[in-house]
Amino acid sequence: MIGVYFSGTGNTKHCTEKLVHLLDETAQVIPIEVKETAEEIARQDFIILAYPVQYSNVPVIVRNYIKNHAALWKNKKVLCVATMGLFSGDGAGCSARLLKKYGAEVVGGLHILMPDSICDVKLLKRSPEKNRKIIRTADRKIEIWAEKIRQGRYPKNGLHFYDQIAGLLCQRLWFYGKTKDYSDQIKVNGACTGCGQCTRLCPMGNLSLKGSRAVSGNRCTMCYRCISACPAQAITLLGDKVVEQCRYDKYGSQ
Ligand SMILES: Cc1cc2nc3c(=O)[nH]c(=O)nc-3n(C[C@H](O)[C@H](O)[C@H](O)COP(=O)(O)O)c2cc1C
Ligand code: SF4
Ligand code: SF4
Known part of the structure; x- marks a missing residue:
């Protein structure tokens, strides 16, 4: 199994x-x-x-x-x-x-x-x-x-x-x-510090660094992994502002 x-x-x-x-x-x-x-x-x-x-x-x-x-x-x-x-x-x-x-x-x-x-x-x-x-x-x-x-x-x-x-x-x-194909709707705002964390986490290789800012391609599978982890809360997808970074590890181990 x-x-x-x-x-x-x-x-x-x-x-x-x-x-x-x-x-x-x-x-x-x-x-x-x-x-x-x-x-x-x-x-x-x-x-x-x-x-x-x-x-x-x-x-x-x-x-x-x-x-x-x-x-x-x-x-x-x-x-x-x-x-x-x-x-x-x-x-x-x-x-x-x-x-x-x-x-x-x-x-x-x-x-x-x-x-x-x-x-x-x-x-x-x-x-x-x-x-x-x-x-x-x-x-x-x-x-x-x-x-x-x-x-x-x-x-x-x-x-x-x-x-x-x-x-x-x-x-x-x-x-x-919304789910027919990969999405091109990821937005990265000016708060991005270019730390690169999102580029390492994305399962689709959809994010890359251009100069000191992350940029998105058109192969997002809408998993919210990058959005929930970005230290600058600079990434959004369906909305325009991060309301709360949702991660299992914030609740799960307590
Ligand atoms: C783009 C998107 C669409 C979602 N649609 C639904 C939905 O239709 N019904 C639902 O109950 N949850 C929906 N969810 C919530 C997730 O399925 C749920 O939080 C899930 O447990 C997240 O699992 P993960 O942490 O392994 O990514 C959606 C989440 C995302 C990101
Ligand atoms: S994780 Fe956030 S701050 Fe770091 S490069 Fe990605 S978008 Fe920019
Ligand atoms: S939401 Fe998931 S698939 Fe989309 S860019 Fe972020 S990490 Fe990659």
């Missing part, structure tokens, strides 16, 4: 590590953007694939990974895990359908409510205490399902037809344009 995840602000990384290590403490848990991930997946029968839901859809980097490694999924057992800030309809179902197309046996879907990761929009911002409570509830849900999975029972979150209708009607129909 192996855990493979994509995570912008740390929520999905935490959930994947917790679930996988409860099931098998010797199993590997690796980020999708690491080159060797495909070789490791090829060696395993059971894969836990996890990502943050974006507008009830799978982040482009993850969708493209699945498609670009189409041969990898045949006859693999996959549990699709989607973390979310509020609601994701068929967040797990979206990758499940794609994986089935490539021959995977999707054994289950798990949705986990976590703190919101959209640093530059006020909506869904909660107090640190509320975020810690959300994480405790998420951890409990993971523990309960780890126990059931050990007994051969799998969650089916997001896999039903009505979940698909909910995801479509509540989100994808209206916001499909």
Whole structure:
């Protein structure tokens, strides 16, 4: 078994590590953007694939990974895990359908409510205490399902037809344009000091330094990793001002 995840602000990384290590403490848990991930997946029968839901859809980097490694999924057992800030309809179902197309046996879907990761929009911002409570509830849900999975029972979150209708009607129909492809909407303002941290963190290599300022290309997968980490709070995407830098490590270890 192996855990493979994509995570912008740390929520999905935490959930994947917790679930996988409860099931098998010797199993590997690796980020999708690491080159060797495909070789490791090829060696395993059971894969836990996890990502943050974006507008009830799978982040482009993850969708493209699945498609670009189409041969990898045949006859693999996959549990699709989607973390979310509020609601994701068929967040797990979206990758499940794609994986089935490539021959995977999707054994289950798990949705986990976590703190919101959209640093530059006020909506869904909660107090640190509320975020810690959300994480405790998420951890409990993971523990309960780890126990059931050990007994051969799998969650089916997001896999039903009505979940698909909910995801479509509540989100994808209206916001499909946002997740159709990589984004060119990252903005870097004059507060940038040119420290280069964002360029090292971006999983897409979408940021680079030009002189003493970071500049963005058109391959952003909207993970908010750079925005949540920039020491000058100089980067925005959906909004125009950083409201709060959202990172799992701000709440998770307390
Ligand atoms: C661009 C974007 C879109 C999002 N859309 C949704 C959504 O449709 N529903 C939801 O519940 N959460 C949504 N979220 C919140 C994240 O899915 C959630 O906070 C997730 O746990 C972040 O995980 P990460 O820390 O691993 O990146 C969105 C986040 C981003 C950045
Ligand atoms: S992390 Fe922030 S301050 Fe540093 S280079 Fe990137 S945008 Fe500029
Ligand atoms: S530019 Fe920032 S938000 Fe976009 S993919 Fe890179 S790290 Fe993520």
